[in-house]
Structures are given as structure tokens and as C-alpha cells.
Amino acid sequence: MSILASDGLRARESGAWTREKLTYLGKYAAAFMTAMAPKRREGKWDRLVYIDLLAGPGICKDERGEFPGSALIALGVRPAFDHLFLGDKSTSNVEALKRRVPTEDQKLVTFLADDCNDAVTNVIENLSSKTLGLAFLDPEGLDVKFKTLRTLATRRVDIVYLFPSGIGIRRNLARFAREPHSRMDDVWGGREWRDLPLAKHALGELTSHEEMRLDRDWISSFRRKVGTLGLSYHDESDPAIRNNQGAVMYHLLFFSHDKAGLTIWKGIKRIAPTGQREFRF
Numbered sequence: 001m002s003i004l005a006s007d008g009l010r011a012r013e014s015g016a017w018t019r020e021k022l023t024y025l026g027k028y029a030a031a032f033m034t035a036m037a038p039k040r041r042e043g044k045w046d047r048l049v050y051i052d053l054l055a056g057p058g059i060c061k062d063e064r065g066e067f068p069g070s071a072l073i074a075l076g077v078r079p080a081f082d083h084l085f086l087g088d089k090s091t092s093n094v095e096a097l098k099r100r101v102p103t104e105d106q107k108l109v110t111f112l113a114d115d116c117n118d119a120v121t122n123v124i125e126n127l128s129s130k131t132l133g134l135a136f137l138d139p140e141g142l143d144v145k146f147k148t149l150r151t152l153a154t155r156r157v158d159i160v161y162l163f164p165s166g167i168g169i170r171r172n173l174a175r176f177a178r179e180p181h182s183r184m185d186d187v188w189g190g191r192e193w194r195d196l197p198l199a200k201h202a203l204g205e206l207t208s209h210e211e212m213r214l215d216r217d218w219i220s221s222f223r224r225k226v227g228t229l230g231l232s233y234h235d236e237s238d239p240a241i242r243n244n245q246g247a248v249m250y251h252l253l254f255f256s257h258d259k260a261g262l263t264i265w266k267g268i269k270r271i272a273p274t275g276q277r278e279f280r281f
Contacts, residue, residue, distance in 0.1 A: 009096040010057040027268040037079035051135040053087040053116035057096035087112030133157035146189025153229035159255040166248035173202035231255035233262035
């Protein structure tokens with residue numbers, strides 16, 4: 001949902017969980033560029049790029065106030081990305097975002113007003129085999145189709161994906177399971193999710209005491225499927241991202257072709273968005 005920010009342009013209405021996911025993104029983007037920028041000079045990569053095709057208007061707003069969205073966070077990372085592909089299916093969001101990008105940075109950005117599942121093809125065609133990218137997939141619902149992950153996987157792109165496990169999927173799963181073809185089929189890239197315990201539970205075929213394990217199986221199965229695209233190194237935020245009532249809303253998933261990406265991710269994940277270091281025994 002969009003509202004107005006103090007500059008008179010559109011903002012994305014957000015909850016506390018928005019700051020949490022953006023903290024993960026900001027930390028990973030900064031660590032990614034710190035680690036990879038020197039490799040440009042060594043000739044391993046010709047460009048380091050950021051891809052965000054669900055970027056919104058650039059400013060978020062919650063009960064605590066306004067704060068930068070993912071696109072402006074990425075634009076402020078130093079060392080800087082060589083290029084950013086920023087898009088949204090809403091032309092109004094793209095126009096607001098474009099006005100918020102400083103004039104001196106406009107040359108670094110390609111703006112796309114298109115559905116993310118269509119825009120991704122144009123983006124990938126602009127990436128050489130020596131381009132390394134970071135893509136942030138931040139749908140408000142079930143907007144990202146599996147084919148978008150498949151397209152991104154054809155290039156060396158790390159992916160941070162806000163997977164709508166709770167708000168978008170769990171509460172609609174029984175309806176999806178009954179439909180001959182549902183949006184879940186597009187998100188998953190097939191029908192095999194229907195055979196997972198969580199889908200059967202949604203249809204009343206399993207008992208409720210198994211729910212914790214069912215969530216775990218669901219996310220693990222999706223991660224393994226994406227891994228078959230060549231994104232063999234994957235992980236997730238721990239714990240899941242929850243709303244103010246404690247209900248699971250999202251799992252923040254990470255995918256990479258390279259072990260180095262996973263090492264960076266696990267390093268930034270050790271410090272929670274609150275700033276507290278996570279200890280594991």
C-alpha cells in the first residue's frame with residue numbers, strides 16, 4: 001500500500017519487519033561490495049551490479065517514521081555498485097523512485113516499469129559472463145514466479161529472496177491446493193509442492209501437532225529445488241521474520257552459485273538486525 005512521504009512523493013506503508021529485512025539486505029550488500037570490489041581490479045569481474053525489480057517508490061514509512069527502501073540503501077553502499085537495475089510494475093512507484101535518485105547517480109541506474117517476471121529477461125541480457133550481481137526479490141505477495149529465479153540463475157547473481165511463507169502462502173494454501181492451477185504452482189515452478197506434508201495438512205489430512213516440522217520441510221524443499229538451478233549454496237534468516245503478533249510472515253532466503261557468497265551471508269547473519277550477536281552452541 002502506498003501513502004505520501006514528507007517530500008510529497010509516494011511511500012510504501014510498512015511494518016516493523018520491513019526494517020528487519022532491509023537490515024539484512026544492507027549488511028549483505030555492503031559486505032558483498034567490500035569483498036568483491038577489489039576483484040574488479042584483478043580482472044575477475046568487469047561489473048558488479050544490483051538488481052531490484054520490486055523496488056517500490058524508494059521510501060518506506062511505518063509508525064516510527066520514514067526510512068530508505070532497498071533501492072536507496074543499495075545506491076548508498078560503498079564501494080559503489082557499477083550499475084543498478086531498479087524497477088517496479090507500478091509506473092507511479094518508478095517515477096517516485098527516479099525523482100529520489102540524486103542527479104549525479106542517474107547515469108548508474110536503469111529504471112524499468114514492468115512486471116518483475118518480464119523485466120528480468122531484459123536485465124539478464126545486459127549482463128556478461130564476467131558480471132557479478134546481487135538481486136533482491138521483495139514481493140508483497142506471490143509476485144515472483146519460479147521462472148524469474150531460473151532466469152537469474154543463468155548468470156552469476158546472488159539472490160536475497162523474501163519468501164512469503166506465512167502472509168502469502170500459509171493462509172491461502174488450502175485454496176491453492178484445491179485449484180487445478182494456482183499461483184503457488186507458478187511460485188514453486190511446478191505441482192510437486194502439493195505432495196508436501198504442509199499442503200496435505202492444509203486440506204485437513206494431517207494433525208496440527210506436526211505444524212512446526214511441516215514449515216521446516218516446506219522451506220527446505222523450496223531451497224533444494226532452487227539449488228538445482230546451480231544456486232547450490234543456500235541458507236535463510238534464522239529465525240523467520242514475524243509480525244508484531246509473533247506470526248511468521250516471511251523466510252528470508254539466500255542463494256548463490258559460489259561458496260564465497262554463502263560465507264559472506266553467514267558472516268552478516270551472525271549479528272541479528274537488532275545489533276545483538278547471535279551465539280550458537
